[in-house]
Amino acid sequence: MTTQRGTEPTDRKTLVIGGTGKTGRRVAERLAVRGLPVRVGSRSGEPPFDWEDPGTWEPALDGIAAVYVTYHPDLAFPGAAEAVGAFAELAVRKGARRLVLLSGRGEEGAVRSEDRLKASGADWTVVRASWFAQNFSESFFLEPVLAGELALPTADAVEPFVDADDIADVVTAALTDDRHTGRTYEVSGPRLLSLHDVAAELSEATGREIRYTPVSLDDYRRTLAENGLPAEFADLFHLLLDGRNATVTQGVQEALGRPPLDFAEFAGKTAATGVWSG
Numbered sequence: 001m002t003t004q005r006g007t008e009p010t011d012r013k014t015l016v017i018g019g020t021g022k023t024g025r026r027v028a029e030r031l032a033v034r035g036l037p038v039r040v041g042s043r044s045g046e047p048p049f050d051w052e053d054p055g056t057w058e059p060a061l062d063g064i065a066a067v068y069v070t071y072h073p074d075l076a077f078p079g080a081a082e083a084v085g086a087f088a089e090l091a092v093r094k095g096a097r098r099l100v101l102l103s104g105r106g107e108e109g110a111v112r113s114e115d116r117l118k119a120s121g122a123d124w125t126v127v128r129a130s131w132f133a134q135n136f137s138e139s140f141f142l143e144p145v146l147a148g149e150l151a152l153p154t155a156d157a158v159e160p161f162v163d164a165d166d167i168a169d170v171v172t173a174a175l176t177d178d179r180h181t182g183r184t185y186e187v188s189g190p191r192l193l194s195l196h197d198v199a200a201e202l203s204e205a206t207g208r209e210i211r212y213t214p215v216s217l218d219d220y221r222r223t224l225a226e227n228g229l230p231a232e233f234a235d236l237f238h239l240l241l242d243g244r245n246a247t248v249t250q251g252v253q254e255a256l257g258r259p260p261l262d263f264a265e266f267a268g269k270t271a272a273t274g275v276w277s278g
Contacts (some may be wrong), residue, residue, distance in 0.1 A: 012065035013191070014175055015096065017041035017049060017249040018072060022134045023102060026067050026168030031083045031175070039064065039265060057087055066089055066098035066175050069117065070131065073216040076109035077232055085116025092120045100174045102167070103128045106185055106244040107236075110122060114184075123172035123181045130162045130245060133266040136163075136202065137275050140229065144275055151213045153220040154195050160188035161198070163261040169254045185251035190260050198263070205267035206276045 001219055014031055018024035019040030028038045037062065041049035047059040061067075071080050088099055099122040104110045114126050135141045144150045156263070170187055174180040193201070199212040215223075221234045252260040270276070 001134040006251075012063050012095075012193075013039045015035040015039045015041050015049075015060060015064045015067045017068060018070035019045070019068075021070065021072075022132055022138050022164045023167045023171065024068065024111055027171050030168055030172040033129045034176070036176070038139045041067075045167070051083055054083075054086065057090055061091055061094040061096055062090065064091070064096045067096050067100070068103045068171055071102075071113065071128060073190070073230060074232075074236065075113045076105060076107045076236060077230075078109075079116065080109060081112035081116050084113040085119065088117040088122055092122050096122075098123045098170050098175065098178075100125045100127065101229060102171070105130055105194060105249075123178065125180045125182070126169060126253070127170050127174065127195055128184060128186045129167050130160050130249075131240075132164050132167075133161045133174045133189065133261075133263055134164045135161075135268075140233075142275070149211045149213055150195055150199055151215045151220075152195055153215050153217045153222075153234065153237045153242050155214050155241035156194055156196070158192040158197075158246050159240055160190070161246070161266075162180070162187050162189045162194050162252075162262050163263075163266050166252050166256075166260045170252060172253055178254065185255050186249040187251035188245075188247075188249040188260065190248060190262050191249065193263055201264055202276070205264075205271040207271075212272055 014036060016024045016028045016038055019028045020042050028040060031038045041060050043050050048056050049060040050056045071084055091099060099117060101114060101117050103114055103126050105128045118124050136145050167187060171184055195212040199210045202210045206254050217234050221231045224233055
């Protein structure tokens with residue numbers, strides 16, 4: 001892999017952890033388009049990678065020069081910082097010095113993971129992201145959109161939803177250009193939207209009514225349990241409710257020299273794929 005600005009050329013691969021997920025898939029595609037070798041880090045990968053099985057980490061790192069680090073289920077969950085720190089130390093020992101971490105805005109637990117990764121001695125970049133626009137098309141909000149009702153514990157809170165394509169572009173730049181080493185980019189979309197706004201944007205894009213119904217955190221925890229999802233996901237909504245992330249950031253502009261994609265653009269292009277047609 002050849003990177004810019006004086007980094008020593010190498011043919012070694014980039015490991016993309018979560019390479020089948022929302023951002024990882026996009027990063028792997030971008031690297032492949034540039035002719036750069038990629039290894040997908042997942043339980044079904046070859047070799048497999050599993051955060052819950054540290055024995056899989058070393059084989060996945062063989063011959064790897066750089067890593068895109070995404071942690072499942074979330075950096076705010078207990079044990080995340082310890083796992084990320086141990087992995088980063090191993091990666092550096094194995095020769096993968098360039099580590100790019102996907103983090104979350106306003107998450108204290110995520111900052112602990114950032115600190116542990118930095119302490120490994122890696123050439124690091126941190127990308128702190130707002131909530132993904134693609135949560136409504138590729139994740140746990142897809143079924144509610146198809147059902148026509150977003151029943152979420154967000155009251156009238158606002159969030160600058162960021163497009164996963166912007167995140168992937170920033171991450172790819174950080175993996176391939178050492179000008180981004182030692183930088184923390186807070187990435188968001190260009191405007192704040194409430195869930196009322198999101199429902200209106202999705203309704204316009206799909207041509208059918210999609211409602212937003214505020215619910216309590218306790219009700220949402222019950223819904224998560226009924227669907228076999230961790231109740232801790234409900235706690236992440238505090239990041240919306242207390243307003244800590246109710247600001248637009250300039251990370252995409254800083255990293256790429258262009259503005260971020262707007263939610264309306266995301267909604268339009270996603271509706272055209274038919275994913276919300278049901």
